[in-house]
Amino acid sequence: MLNYIIRRVLLMIPTLVAISVLIFIIIQLPPGDIITSRLQELQAEGQDISEEQIEALRARYNLNDPLHIQYFKWIGGILVGNMGYSVMYGQSVNNLIWERLGFTLLITFSATLLTWLIAFPVGVYSALRQYSVLDYAATLMAFVGLATPNFLLALVLMYLGYEWFGIAVGGLFSPEYASADWSMGKLGDLLAHLWIPAVVIGMGGTAGMVRIMRANLLDELGKPYVTTALAKGLHPIRLVIKYPLRIALNPFISTVGWMLPHLISGAAIIAVVLSLPTTGPLLLDSLKNQDMYLAGSFLLMLSALTVIGTLLSDILLAITDPRIRYE
Amino acid sequence: MIEVRAGCLLALMASLSLLACGGEERHFTASEESAPAVRAPAEQEGARDIPRDAWPEAWFHAPSKASEIGLTSFKQSPLLDAQVAAGELPPVAQRLPDDPIVVTPIDEIGRYGGTARLFWAGEQLLNVPEGTLRPGPQLQLALPNFAERYEYSKDSKTLTIFLRPGHKWSDGHPVTADDFVFWFDHVQMNKSLTPVVSPRFKGSRIEKNDEHSFSYHFPQAMPLFIMHLAHNSSHLSLPAHFMRRYHPSFTDQAQLEREAEELGLQDWRTYFQAVSNTRDLLVFFKPVQTAYMVVDKTSTRIRLRRNPYYPKVDPEGNQLPYIDFLEVQKVDSAEIMAAKASTGQVDFAGRQFKTSDIPLFKRFEKENDYSVYLWPRPYGSDVALMVNMTHPDDKLRSIFQDVRFRRALSLAINRDEINNIAYYGQAVPRQLTVVESSRYFEPEFASAYAEHDPQRAMALLDEMGMIDRDGDGRRDHTDGSSLEITLEYTIGETPKQITVDLVTAHWREVGLHINLKQISGALQGIRTKGGHMNMSIWHADRNTDILFPIEPFWYVPMHTGQEVTQWPEWARWYRSDGARGMEPPPEVKQLIAWWEVLRRTADVEERIRMGKNILRSQSENLWVLGVIGQGPHPVIVSDRLRNVPTDGYWGWDSRWSWPYYPETWYLQQD
Numbered sequence: 002m003l004n005y006i007i008r009r010v011l012l013m014i015p016t017l018v019a020i021s022v023l024i025f026i027i028i029q030l031p032p033g034d035i036i037t038s039r040l041q042e043l044q045a046e047g048q049d050i051s052e053e054q055i056e057a058l059r060a061r062y063n064l065n066d067p068l069h070i071q072y073f074k075w076i077g078g079i080l081v082g083n084m085g086y087s088v089m090y091g092q093s094v095n096n097l098i099w100e101r102l103g104f105t106l107l108i109t110f111s112a113t114l115l116t117w118l119i120a121f122p123v124g125v126y127s128a129l130r131q132y133s134v135l136d137y138a139a140t141l142m143a144f145v146g147l148a149t150p151n152f153l154l155a156l157v158l159m160y161l162g163y164e165w166f167g168i169a170v171g172g173l174f175s176p177e178y179a180s181a182d183w184s185m186g187k188l189g190d191l192l193a194h195l196w197i198p199a200v201v202i203g204m205g206g207t208a209g210m211v212r213i214m215r216a217n218l219l220d221e222l223g224k225p226y227v228t229t230a231l232a233k234g235l236h237p238i239r240l241v242i243k244y245p246l247r248i249a250l251n252p253f254i255s256t257v258g259w260m261l262p263h264l265i266s267g268a269a270i271i272a273v274v275l276s277l278p279t280t281g282p283l284l285l286d287s288l289k290n291q292d293m294y295l296a297g298s299f300l301l302m303l304s305a306l307t308v309i310g311t312l313l314s315d316i317l318l319a320i321t322d323p324r325i326r327y328e
Numbered sequence: 329m330i331e332v333r334a335g336c337l338l339a340l341m342a343s344l345s346l347l348a349c350g351g352e353e354r355h356f357t358a359s360e361e362s363a364p365a366v367r368a369p370a371e372q373e374g375a376r377d378i379p380r381d382a383w384p385e386a387w388f389h390a391p392s393k394a395s396e397i398g399l400t401s402f403k404q405s406p407l408l409d410a411q412v413a414a415g416e417l418p419p420v421a422q423r424l425p426d427d428p429i430v431v432t433p434i435d436e437i438g439r440y441g442g443t444a445r446l447f448w449a450g451e452q453l454l455n456v457p458e459g460t461l462r463p464g465p466q467l468q469l470a471l472p473n474f475a476e477r478y479e480y481s482k483d484s485k486t487l488t489i490f491l492r493p494g495h496k497w498s499d500g501h502p503v504t505a506d507d508f509v510f511w512f513d514h515v516q517m518n519k520s521l522t523p524v525v526s527p528r529f530k531g532s533r534i535e536k537n538d539e540h541s542f543s544y545h546f547p548q549a550m551p552l553f554i555m556h557l558a559h560n561s562s563h564l565s566l567p568a569h570f571m572r573r574y575h576p577s578f579t580d581q582a583q584l585e586r587e588a589e590e591l592g593l594q595d596w597r598t599y600f601q602a603v604s605n606t607r608d609l610l611v612f613f614k615p616v617q618t619a620y621m622v623v624d625k626t627s628t629r630i631r632l633r634r635n636p637y638y639p640k641v642d643p644e645g646n647q648l649p650y651i652d653f654l655e656v657q658k659v660d661s662a663e664i665m666a667a668k669a670s671t672g673q674v675d676f677a678g679r680q681f682k683t684s685d686i687p688l689f690k691r692f693e694k695e696n697d698y699s700v701y702l703w704p705r706p707y708g709s710d711v712a713l714m715v716n717m718t719h720p721d722d723k724l725r726s727i728f729q730d731v732r733f734r735r736a737l738s739l740a741i742n743r744d745e746i747n748n749i750a751y752y753g754q755a756v757p758r759q760l761t762v763v764e765s766s767r768y769f770e771p772e773f774a775s776a777y778a779e780h781d782p783q784r785a786m787a788l789l790d791e792m793g794m795i796d797r798d799g800d801g802r803r804d805h806t807d808g809s810s811l812e813i814t815l816e817y818t819i820g821e822t823p824k825q826i827t828v829d830l831v832t833a834h835w836r837e838v839g840l841h842i843n844l845k846q847i848s849g850a851l852q853g854i855r856t857k858g859g860h861m862n863m864s865i866w867h868a869d870r871n872t873d874i875l876f877p878i879e880p881f882w883y884v885p886m887h888t889g890q891e892v893t894q895w896p897e898w899a900r901w902y903r904s905d906g907a908r909g910m911e912p913p914p915e916v917k918q919l920i921a922w923w924e925v926l927r928r929t930a931d932v933e934e935r936i937r938m939g940k941n942i943l944r945s946q947s948e949n950l951w952v953l954g955v956i957g958q959g960p961h962p963v964i965v966s967d968r969l970r971n972v973p974t975d976g977y978w979g980w981d982s983r984w985s986w987p988y989y990p991e992t993w994y995l996q997q998d
Contacts, residue, residue, distance in 0.1 A: 034850075037849075092592065172628055272660075278626060
């Protein structure tokens with residue numbers, strides 16, 4: 002097992018190097034760079050900016066260096082923990098990401114928690130009482146959830162939230178608490194706002210999980226060992242929890258690692274719609290504006306987290322399911 | 329992937345507006361809504377020029393001083409009472425300048441207090457980056473603001489600015505000539521901070537005369553420099569007493585570099601910039617002259633508090649501004665902003681809104697307690713159509729340089745149809761020229777080739793020899809080869825998409841098939857620089873007396889930038905003193921010559937004559953084509969926000985709200 006983990010970790014290194022080169026090339030591919038897109042904004046406003054000034058700025062940010070030099074400058078910084086400097090925000094990438102990571106984690110975790118809290122029991126119930134009224138209801142809801150784009154749901158909830166409860170649309174706090182110190186009132190205010198993004202982000206996932214859980218469990222329930230155990234008089238609930246459910250959990254475990262990249266990129270569009278202070282909009286902006294260091298660091302972090310997450314999933318799976326262990 | 333998702337998002341936003349309308353079909357036509365609901369000025373057949381009496385007469389003159397109206401006692405916002413009582417702030421009379429500036433509100437004396445809600449993009453609407461001078465309400469005049477007065481030498485080469493004694497930064501430190509000298513000598517003229525000196529400062533120097541006056545010395549006459557000061561001069565000074573600490577001319581550079589690194593900044597330059605822009609880091613609170621100062625910021629909000637040293641009072645001696653706090657909310661998408669505005673969640677907004685948002689705003693105006701004011705955009709044309717007269721391809725260039733071609737393009741456009749479809753009939757169909765309130769305006773400039781005459785357009789094209797020779801229904805090159813013209817455009821700011829769609833349909837009716845290609849903003853810059861575009865568009869701001877005389881780049885090849893694509897090589901020729909680019913023909917050199925006189929002469933008559941020469945040439949040669957101008961812009965004003973003029977010019981030339989004294993607006997408390 003230890004050998005396996007070490008081998009996997011070593012393999013991650015060339016993977017990440019290849020990814021970093023790819024990311025760098027892809028970001029450089031579209032015409033223009035951060036300077037042209039920044040200046041475009043200024044000129045759209047009416048600021049008087051000439052070609053000479055653009056050239057001077059480009060030189061200042063080393064954008065005239067050959068590509069491989071730019072790449073090594075960037076990757077060299079990352080190796081020592083300096084993700085570079087965002088031209089768009091005028092701050093270091095480290096600062097920018099840390100500033101938003103807290104709320105991103107909060108929202109992603111609450112969404113995931115919500116997903117699991119709903120998906121597990123509903124999925125199990127649907128499988129155990131297949132073709133019952135409640136199963137059909139759950140199935141219907143699940144398909145609606147799968148078919149509805151998340152941001153549409155966000156828009157609908159925003160409208161209803163405002164129309165019915167008078168909650169200011171978007172954001173995580175009401176204006177009166179936004180810059181206040183932490184207090185019970187502020188916590189309550191946060192919770193009152195948090196449910197919208199949590200529901201919206203969790204919705205699609207919940208629907209999918211319910212279906213997977215139901216299908217997996219149905220596969221297991223028909224197997225002879227279940228019949229045998231029931232015939233031997235094992236309590237049905239204990240039986241289900243102890244055997245079929247454990248096996249049905251495998252897909253959950255193998256996807257749990259994907260949560261990691263979602264922590265960063267999680268629902269960028271929803272965050273834009275709901276004005277959330279998360280990393281998603283930052284990623285989107287940096288890509289749109291070709292803010293090299295910010296976008297590159299984001300994508301590299303995402304890739305690294307995906308690779309690590311996959312490894313974690315595999316290890317967890319090996320622990321929970323002896324059948325898949327490499328020996 | 330991201331692009332695709334963003335695309336879906338936009339489509340979905342459209343359904344939000346439907347949703348918000350409760351599924352009802354939207355009706356908004358000129359006949360139903362225009363006259364009574366839209367508080368328009370005395371209109372003549374849709375003309376959207378605002379009469380002078382829309383604003384107090386005082387706004388057209390230098391603001392009075394307290395001594396002139398015998399004002400001797402001053403009052404302050406109750407918010408500051410405690411701080412004054414505790415000795416943290418000096419009393420109001422000591423915080424104001426020796427002779428405070430008196431501003432007349434448009435309707436009534438306001439009441440203190442409250443928090444105004446704004447969008448991130450609109451913070452400056454109530455916290456205007458004010459400078460020494462200000463634009464008059466009709467965008468014709470440069471009036472004193474923080475500066476008491478200005479004085480030109482006889483040859484217009486020296487401009488002396490007189491500051492107001494006792495005017496202070498928001499930390500109580502006096503505003504002096506040193507603050508302007510510091511910026512000029514150590515920021516503008518510092519190669520590291522400003523790699524390319526702004527053309528208007530090339531070869532200039534600054535001189536401190538005494539604490540309260542300083543002079544700019546220009547190598548040539550610059551009688552119109554005051555227009556620049558009136559429009560955009562807040563950045564021409566920095567609090568020297570505060571900023572010296574972060575500048576290597578005054579502080580050890582190695583130490584600044586060290587501090588920058590600790591803060592995660594690139595070098596001392598970015599450190600200096602971050603300090604001068606308080607919002608970036610919120611570690612250093614740089615003193616300001618504006619009405620408000622930043623006190624708190626998160627990644628989605630900014631909170632601002634009144635500047636206790638703001639130098640203006642109302643006629644009863646109440647220190648301005650009336651409103652105590654600004655709460656600025658970050659909203660990432662323009663559609664969500666419109667949704668929030670239409671549900672009454674903002675006190676004043678307008679940036680990022682579109683003409684096409686007007687029906688949505690009108691629909692919810694009453695039930696959500698706000699009003700939509702339609703302020704005309706002071707644009708010569710919302711969409712300026714440009715053909716590239718310096719295109720590298722010989723055949724295309726000869727067509728584009730032929731004035732008959734440009735006239736035919738203009739005559740083929742059915743402007744009334746576009747006005748009705750995209751503007752609810754509320755805008756002005758016109759040729760590209762300055763706005764009507766400009767002193768350079770002549771009615772025939774706006775009507776030149778602006779009528780819809782497809783017959784004449786076709787006759788002009790036939791005369792050029794651009795005839796359909798292969799029978800495919802499209803006109804060809806004069807030599808019979810097939811003609812391909814592409815109009816590349818970016819969207820945003822004004823109704824560009826719908827305008828190009830309609831215009832190309834009109835052109836098809838006279839046999840000209842022009843391809844449309846939407847490109848990204850970044851690509852627009854690169855395509856302009858290469859001079860490759862056949863045709864492109866931009867919105868034609870800079871058509872008021874404030875900016876037309878100093879930046880007439882629609883009409884004179886004096887600017888290289890992605891906005892102006894009609895003559896990139898001629899402009900390059902002018903900017904490089906003939907070293908690069910193409911030499912323009914004599915009639916274009918004449919434009920440059922006229923502008924040189926216009927910008928150097930102190931004689932107002934001659935200046936206007938030169939300006940009209942330039943504009944007359946435009947009206948005959950159509951260097952750039954106009955479509956619809958002075959279009960209505962939706963401005964949202966909540967019912968509790970008072971003293972907001974119902975009329976104003978909305979755009980870059982006016983800095984949106986600046987001429988209309990937003991410091992005199994107040995919140996009705998209930």
